[in-house]
Amino acid sequence: MIAYWREALPPAVSRALEAVGEEVCAALDEARDLAVALDAHFATRALDISGCGRLRHFLNAQLDDYLRRVKSTLIARSLLDLPVTIRGVNWEHVDFRGRRAVHDPDSDYTATRSLLDAPRRSSTCRRIRTAARTIAFCVHRADIPLS
Numbered sequence: 001m002i003a004y005w006r007e008a009l010p011p012a013v014s015r016a017l018e019a020v021g022e023e024v025c026a027a028l029d030e031a032r033d034l035a036v037a038l039d040a041h042f043a044t045r046a047l048d049i050s051g052c053g054r055l056r057h058f059l060n061a062q063l064d065d066y067l068r069r070v071k072s073t074l075i076a077r078s079l080l081d082l083p084v085t086i087r088g089v090n091w092e093h094v095d096f097r098g099r100r101a102v103h104d105p106d107s108d109y110t111a112t113r114s115l116l117d118a119p120r121r122s123s124t125c126r127r128i129r130t131a132a133r134t135i136a137f138c139v140h141r142a143d144i145p146l147s
Contacts, residue, residue, distance in 0.1 A: 001066045016041060017059065021066050028071065034063045076101075087112060 002021075005014040020041045024032050038059050042049045049056050073094065076086050080099040088107045096103045 001062075001069060005062070013059075017062055017066070021063055024063070024067060025070055028067075028074075034060050034067075038063070085112075 002014075002018060005017050009017070016038075020034070020037050023041075024034065024037055035056065038056065039048075039050060049059075069090075076091065076094050079086065080094075080096065080101045082100055084101045085104050086094075086096075086101060087104045087109070089105055091103050091105075094103070
């Protein structure tokens with residue numbers, strides 16, 4: 001994603017996203033609002049972006065996607081030695097060779113026993129999800145004893 005920022009965005013915007021992304025990644029386990037982090041970053045440069053709705057939303061969305069990718073990669077790498085299937089696309093950066101975990105590019109969540117999801121980290125970014133991905137942790141009905 002950083003390569004995309006450097007290639008597609010003006011250098012000042014790319015550097016701002018990288019700086020805030022690095023700052024927030026350094027404290028990944030802390031609850032941080034990306035909008036607040038962005039506002040603080042620009043405030044140190046005597047810039048107020050609070051009135052720039054479209055720009056602020058774009059920057060928030062970029063950072064949120066970046067952080068979700070960082071977190072999901074950390075989770076995937078921690079599961080590599082377990083007998084799990086990691087489903088979906090965009091996992092090419094994780095090396096599954098010789099590991100117990102396998103990658104299935106199919107996103108058929110009906111065959112999934114559990115699902116981990118990373119919620120958005122910004123008060124200004126909202127996204128409606130499909131019903132199958134609304135809950136952070138889903139349990140397959142086969143895992144629930146009926147007796």
